[in-house]
Amino acid sequence: MAKSFEDSLADFVDEYIEVVHKGLDSRWNQIVPDTYERHFHDCVAALNARQATLTIEMALAPSTWNGHVAPLFLRCMVDAYITLAWIIEEPVERSRKYVQYGLGQEKLFIEYLEEAVRDDPDAHDSESIAQLVEVRRTWLNSQLAEWATEVNVGSWSGRSTREMAKDIGRESIYKHAYVPFSGCAHNMWQHVGIYNVETCRNPLHKWHRLPLCERHSIHPDFMYRSAKYASLTYRLLDEKLGTTCDVPDPEQFFIEHPFLPMMMHRLANNPTSTDTKLQPSLALRPQFAARRG
Ligand SMILES: [Zn+2]
Numbered sequence: 001m002a003k004s005f006e007d008s009l010a011d012f013v014d015e016y017i018e019v020v021h022k023g024l025d026s027r028w029n030q031i032v033p034d035t036y037e038r039h040f041h042d043c044v045a046a047l048n049a050r051q052a053t054l055t056i057e058m059a060l061a062p063s064t065w066n067g068h069v070a071p072l073f074l075r076c077m078v079d080a081y082i083t084l085a086w087i088i089e090e091p092v093e094r095s096r097k098y099v100q101y102g103l104g105q106e107k108l109f110i111e112y113l114e115e116a117v118r119d120d121p122d123a124h125d126s127e128s129i130a131q132l133v134e135v136r137r138t139w140l141n142s143q144l145a146e147w148a149t150e151v152n153v154g155s156w157s158g159r160s161t162r163e164m165a166k167d168i169g170r171e172s173i174y175k176h177a178y179v180p181f182s183g184c185a186h187n188m189w190q191h192v193g194i195y196n197v198e199t200c201r202n203p204l205h206k207w208h209r210l211p212l213c214e215r216h217s218i219h220p221d222f223m224y225r226s227a228k229y230a231s232l233t234y235r236l237l238d239e240k241l242g243t244t245c246d247v248p249d250p251e252q253f254f255i256e257h258p259f260l261p262m263m264m265h266r267l268a269n270n271p272t273s274t275d276t277k278l279q280p281s282l283a284l285r286p287q288f289a290a291r292r293g
Helices: 005-028 038-060 070-089 091-119 126-143 161-167 171-185 189-195 220-241 250-256 260-267 274-278 286-292
Strands: 197-199 209-211
Touching: 005 038, 005 220, 005 250, 005 260, 038 070, 038 091, 038 220, 070 091, 070 161, 070 171, 070 220, 091 126, 161 171, 171 189, 171 220, 189 197, 220 250, 220 260, 250 260
Parallel strands: none
Antiparallel strands: 197 209
16 A cells, blocks of 8 residues: 555655764764864864754654744754854864853853842742752853853854855855844744734725734745755865765755655645745755656
8 A cells, every 4th residue: 555645754754864863973973073172073063963953853843844933943054054164164263252152151041040049039949940050050160160251242253144154155045044034033024924914804994914823834845945954064064174975965865855746746735825925935946847847
C-alpha cells in the first residue's frame, strides 16, 4: 500500500534532521580546537549548533510553516548567520566582544533577580529566585571571573545589523529577509496590519478594522528558507575554515528530494492563504518549475 501523505512528510522530516546533524558533526570534527583563543572556537560551536537546532525544531513542527510564526524562526536564523559571518572576519577580537557582551547581560539579569529578592524577601517565590541566582551565578563564574564582566548597553558589536550585513558583503539578506521577518518578530504594523486585522464590511462603519485570529495554511517555502539559512551557515565553515562535507547541505536536500513536488502540491495550493499571496512562492522559483514541469 502506498504511504500516506502524513507518513511521507514524517519520513521527509526524519531524513532532513539526519542531514542537518551530519552536516554539523562532520564539519565540526574537522575543526582543530585553538586552546589559546577559545572564544572563537566556542562561538563557531554554539552558533552552528543553534542554526541546526532552529531548523530541526521548525522541521519537526510543520504547523509553524506559516506567516504567523515561521518568520520568528527565520529572523533568528538570519541573525545567527550574520553574527557568525561577521565574527569570522576578525575572529579573535569579535568573538571576545560577543562572549563578553553576553556575560554582561547575564550579570545584569542576575542583579535584577537579586534586587527582586531584596525588595520582597517574603514573596512566595523568593526562595526559588534565590536558587535561580545561585545556578546562574555558577554558570557565569565558570565562564569568567565575574568582577571582570562589564555590563555594556547598546549593540554587542558596536554596529547595527545592517552595517554588519554590509561588512560581510550580504546587505541583500538584511534587506530581503531580516527586515521583513523583523516586522513579524516585533509585532510591527506592517505585519499585524496584514495578518491580524480584517476590514469590517459594513459601509456605514467607514472601513474600520476588526481583530483577526485565524489559522493559516502551511507553506513549504518557509521551511525551504530555514534550510537555506542553515546551509549558508554551514558553507561559511567550508569557505572560511576549510571544512568539507560529502552529505548534501540542507538546502540541496530540500530542493532535490523526490517528496517535494508532492509536498508543494498538497500544502502550497491554497488560493485563499494570505501567505501565498504575499510570499514569493517556491513554486515560482526556476529550480522548482523545472522539477514540476
Ligand atoms: Zn464595523
